[in-house]
Amino acid sequence: MISALDIFRIGIGPSSSHTVGPMRIAARFMTDLARAGLLARVARLSVSLQGSLAFTGAGHRTPEAVYLGLLGFKPETTDPEEAEAALKKLLATSALCLQSGQTIAFDPAVDLIFDYETPPKLHPNGMTLLAVDAAGRVLADQTYYSTGGGFIASQRQLETPLENDLVGGGPEGPFAFTSAAQLLDLCQAHGLSVAEVLLACEDIKRDRNETLSALDAIAEAMAACIARGLVQKGILPGGLQVRRRAPDLYEKLTGSPLSNEREALFDWLNVYAMAVNEENAAGGRVVTAPTNGAAGIIPAILRFYLLDAKAPPSTVHTYLLTAAAIGILYKQRASISGAEMGCQGEVGVACSMAAGGLAAVWGGSPSQVANAAEIGMEHNLGLTCDPVGGLVQIPCIERNALAAVKAANAARLALQTDQPARVTLDQVIETMRQTGLDMSSKYKETSLGGLAVNVVEC
Numbered sequence: 001m002i003s004a005l006d007i008f009r010i011g012i013g014p015s016s017s018h019t020v021g022p023m024r025i026a027a028r029f030m031t032d033l034a035r036a037g038l039l040a041r042v043a044r045l046s047v048s049l050q051g052s053l054a055f056t057g058a059g060h061r062t063p064e065a066v067y068l069g070l071l072g073f074k075p076e077t078t079d080p081e082e083a084e085a086a087l088k089k090l091l092a093t094s095a096l097c098l099q100s101g102q103t104i105a106f107d108p109a110v111d112l113i114f115d116y117e118t119p120p121k122l123h124p125n126g127m128t129l130l131a132v133d134a135a136g137r138v139l140a141d142q143t144y145y146s147t148g149g150g151f152i153a154s155q156r157q158l159e160t161p162l163e164n165d166l167v168g169g170g171p172e173g174p175f176a177f178t179s180a181a182q183l184l185d186l187c188q189a190h191g192l193s194v195a196e197v198l199l200a201c202e203d204i205k206r207d208r209n210e211t212l213s214a215l216d217a218i219a220e221a222m223a224a225c226i227a228r229g230l231v232q233k234g235i236l237p238g239g240l241q242v243r244r245r246a247p248d249l250y251e252k253l254t255g256s257p258l259s260n261e262r263e264a265l266f267d268w269l270n271v272y273a274m275a276v277n278e279e280n281a282a283g284g285r286v287v288t289a290p291t292n293g294a295a296g297i298i299p300a301i302l303r304f305y306l307l308d309a310k311a312p313p314s315t316v317h318t319y320l321l322t323a324a325a326i327g328i329l330y331k332q333r334a335s336i337s338g339a340e341m342g343c344q345g346e347v348g349v350a351c352s353m354a355a356g357g358l359a360a361v362w363g364g365s366p367s368q369v370a371n372a373a374e375i376g377m378e379h380n381l382g383l384t385c386d387p388v389g390g391l392v393q394i395p396c397i398e399r400n401a402l403a404a405v406k407a408a409n410a411a412r413l414a415l416q417t418d419q420p421a422r423v424t425l426d427q428v429i430e431t432m433r434q435t436g437l438d439m440s441s442k443y444k445e446t447s448l449g450g451l452a453v454n455v456v457e458c
Contacts, residue, residue: 002170002331003205004198004324008218009150009288011075013280014392016292017125017337017445018053018060019075021146026069028152029129033140042104043134045070045096046111050126052339053146054114055446059238059390061283063112066127070096070106075150080283122158123147124339124444148337148345149290170332171201180329180370180425187366194356194366195321198328202321212317219316221287222276222299223307228284229275236281238391244282246275265304269408270401272300277397290327290336293343293385293392294350296400298323301354301407305361315361323357326373329425334433338385339445341436343399348380348432351403355410364415371421372414376407377428382435384443386450395451
């Protein structure tokens, strides 16, 4: 069941779909082998990356994520130093040394395959894992998909027909919703805000205090990521020689007064968003919001308008729950995968979520919240995903900064009127879905077109 705590999950950079997802897939495969009583018989493993995972996997650290997942690491608890030590040992021995003491042959140069020729059947991020015994007999042969935002699915799950082409497992209980129209009807019928409706759905899953504590931890993780990004200087990994800019900009902002409100708005949102995405590009700990590539937008708004203003925890909860409700709609009715929708499905969705959340914090009605979210997406429609060198750096880092400013403006525009919007949130979500399906695969996280080609050629 999709939850606010699924939309916001603590993980590692640089990509939720290419790093976090593959790590979870590899770990799940190993867990399934153990549950089936087959793990002790495994003599060798191989992994095939297909589609976008093959084309941009190296730049997104997909191989390293796969290795760590096979070794039992999980994105939310991975210690960077421990992970690097495990990776070095694997590369030196060509073997997976499991915590149980079992050793399985795995040569990264041979057993990790970048399959550029096989198009994935059900989603652009395909991954096939094979386990054989000492005699070469196949013990398990499974295909999984990394569907964006760290979500993963088996081939069987995606092959199951779903009514109205919606993702299964949305909010539960009497306040469940599968469209923005249903969500707004629930708000009106019960006199609740968007955040309160989603919180009622979360109550079906767990104790309310547990949900609120988890939201506090998410906000703290977002703030901690910004704090790290504001002081960490140097060159980002990957070979593009992209220099971290957030620390220098932060020093300028704290060292001299700003001339006007607009300058303050732009510069502070810029620096906070860039701090997060520079941390993400460096493989640091971030919160998928709803993806890693778009992880800076919601935290930037959170820090500037709420944390810097000493807003109470209840206001932070309202912001995150409202944003999550909007994110769930995109996940259900379309996709949050850059490989499937282009960057409109990542930065566009994050902008929409942040705009709706901020409108709620500013006292907007549920209708105004939906209008803000619609505006945030409408002006990101058609946004391509063409990462230079397959790295989550250019244009990703600056794009988060620009989208954070756009989200704030979308919230302000929505609050200027009480009239129903001409374009509804449901309509813009469906338009994004159709646009993503029509978009050439060159512009959907394959680095085969756009900036990824022209910058290299120049």
